[in-house]
Amino acid sequence: MSTSRGGLLGTGRPVIQVQDLSVPRGGKERARVEQLFLQDDEILAVMGPNGAGKSSLLLAIALLIPASWSSYRLLGRDIRAENLLNVRRSMAVVFQDPLLLDTTVRDNVLMGLLMRGVLRDEAEERARHWLDKLGVGHLAARKARTLSGGEAHRTSLARAFALEPAVLLLDEPFSSLDVVSRVSLMKEVRPLLRQTSTSAIFVTHDFTEAAMVADRVMVMESGVIVQQGTPKQVLASPATPLVAALVEFGRVMASMLGQ
Amino acid sequence: MLLHGDAELWRVTLLTLRLSGTATLVSLAIGVPLGVFLGLARFRGRSLVVSATNAGMGLPPVVVGVAVSLLLWRSGPAGALGLMYTPGAIVFAQCIIALPQVIGLTMAGVMQLDPRLALQIVALGASPAQLYMLLVREARLGILAAVMAGFGAVVSEVGASMMVGGNITGQTRVLTTAIVLEVNKGNFDVAIALSLVLMLLAYGVTAVLTVLQQKGRHV
Numbered sequence: 324m325s326t327s328r329g330g331l332l333g334t335g336r337p338v339i340q341v342q343d344l345s346v347p348r349g350g351k352e353r354a355r356v357e358q359l360f361l362q363d364d365e366i367l368a369v370m371g372p373n374g375a376g377k378s379s380l381l382l383a384i385a386l387l388i389p390a391s392w393s394s395y396r397l398l399g400r401d402i403r404a405e406n407l408l409n410v411r412r413s414m415a416v417v418f419q420d421p422l423l424l425d426t427t428v429r430d431n432v433l434m435g436l437l438m439r440g441v442l443r444d445e446a447e448e449r450a451r452h453w454l455d456k457l458g459v460g461h462l463a464a465r466k467a468r469t470l471s472g473g474e475a476h477r478t479s480l481a482r483a484f485a486l487e488p489a490v491l492l493l494d495e496p497f498s499s500l501d502v503v504s505r506v507s508l509m510k511e512v513r514p515l516l517r518q519t520s521t522s523a524i525f526v527t528h529d530f531t532e533a534a535m536v537a538d539r540v541m542v543m544e545s546g547v548i549v550q551q552g553t554p555k556q557v558l559a560s561p562a563t564p565l566v567a568a569l570v571e572f573g574r575v576m577a578s579m580l581g582q
Numbered sequence: 583m584l585l586h587g588d589a590e591l592w593r594v595t596l597l598t599l600r601l602s603g604t605a606t607l608v609s610l611a612i613g614v615p616l617g618v619f620l621g622l623a624r625f626r627g628r629s630l631v632v633s634a635t636n637a638g639m640g641l642p643p644v645v646v647g648v649a650v651s652l653l654l655w656r657s658g659p660a661g662a663l664g665l666m667y668t669p670g671a672i673v674f675a676q677c678i679i680a681l682p683q684v685i686g687l688t689m690a691g692v693m694q695l696d697p698r699l700a701l702q703i704v705a706l707g708a709s710p711a712q713l714y715m716l717l718v719r720e721a722r723l724g725i726l727a728a729v730m731a732g733f734g735a736v737v738s739e740v741g742a743s744m745m746v747g748g749n750i751t752g753q754t755r756v757l758t759t760a761i762v763l764e765v766n767k768g769n770f771d772v773a774i775a776l777s778l779v780l781m782l783l784a785y786g787v788t789a790v791l792t793v794l795q796q797k798g799r800h801v
Contacts, residue, residue, distance in 0.1 A: 408709055424720060439707045486707070
């Protein structure tokens with residue numbers, strides 16, 4: 324692993340610390356990471372081409388697929404088999420597709436809150452607040468399946484933010500959107516994460532997205548980390564030809580978008 | 583007879599509804615969890631279980647009657663329970679008939695859901711019980727189809743009820759077995775009347791479930 328960490332370890336309180344994480348999927352190892360950390364309030368982008376193991380890594384961190392590690396600490400506490408449910412309840416995950424349940428927009432946001440034991444009144448209040456914040460408050464009574472793609476993504480984000488997670492995990496949350504909705508949503512997500520002091524790990528194959536949203540970029544290739552650094556550092560000295568290609572493509576896109 | 587609300591007719595109809603209803607409910611209690619599990623789980627031998635379930639959906643009721651008779655017969659393995667020729671024996675046999683329908687259709691309903699939906703529900707913080715409830719809710723159209731198919735199969739079967747129930751007046755006589763008896767006696771008018779009641783019952787229950795199923799499909 325050739326890394327250029329350059330003082331990135333910082334002094335902030337770690338939210339996530341994982342050592343020797345290995346993620347098997349479909350009979351082979353999809354991701355192997357010696358060390359992964361996420362600081363308080365930090366937004367980390369995991370970038371890489373399709374099949375690099377980014378999503379497997381994210382789902383393993385979310386404790387949604389089987390994985391092994393020598394140590395995994397969340398908010399300073401070791402994760403064990405008997406507290407998996409509680410640990411999951413301190414995180415939220417946004418998938419590539421909105422994956423809304425077949426009910427109203429409001430109930431979709433309420434569901435997770437009620438399952439986590441938030442009282443009805445507070446849950447209603449938080450659902451209203453976050454649906455408004457993501458600009459879909461007026462759709463609260465609508466059936467989720469009648470929403471447009473962009474509205475469904477906003478609902479899915481509202482559902483995750485309403486849970487007020489310690490860590491928000493986003494798996495290519497904008498990649499199935501058209502360019503206009505994508506850019507407008509990307510521009511909203513970073514301020515929302517900042518305002519709520521939410522730490523986040525954000526998977527993308529797009530360097531522009533990573534640069535717009537994240538404080539730090541971790542690049543993966545064939546299941547391993549090949550580079551880590553701020554978006555500027557990665558842009559200045561890509562560690563492998565593939566990283567260079569991803570960054571170059573991002574740069575062209577960014578100039579076209581006028582970023 | 584229909585117009586005057588014959589007491590015996592009412593009794594047979596209510597017993598039919600009660601026995602087939604109970605059998606359907608029991609098969610749902612067992613079959614829906616199994617169907618959800620089969621729809622989600624990946625394990626060695628799964629396709630074998632699935633094909634056995636699908637084959638079971640075409641299981642002839644009369645064969646179930648033979649198997650249950652052998653089991654419940656006084657000298658059989660479960661003979662000590664004294665269930666032969668009781669309403670309980672009919673419910674038991676009808677459960678076996680309905681179960682593959684319920685498992686198969688529930689499984690099909692769950693498999694139509696996005697495979698990542700279960701992951702999303704777990705990620706929202708669902709306990710295993712909450713996950714199960716939400717998946718059943720999402721697959722409710724398929725599960726209502728399972729209820730209709732299960733009830734339809736047991737309310738209309740005659741072979742098993744006749745064999746394990748014995749068609750005893752006031753105890754195990756249900757609509758289908760009564761119809762067979764009346765035809766054998768040459769009472770076609772009564773047989774026709776009973777047939778109409780059976781069709782109304784089957785249609786009525788299916789109609790209610792269909793309304794439930796279609797409600798919410800349109801926005």
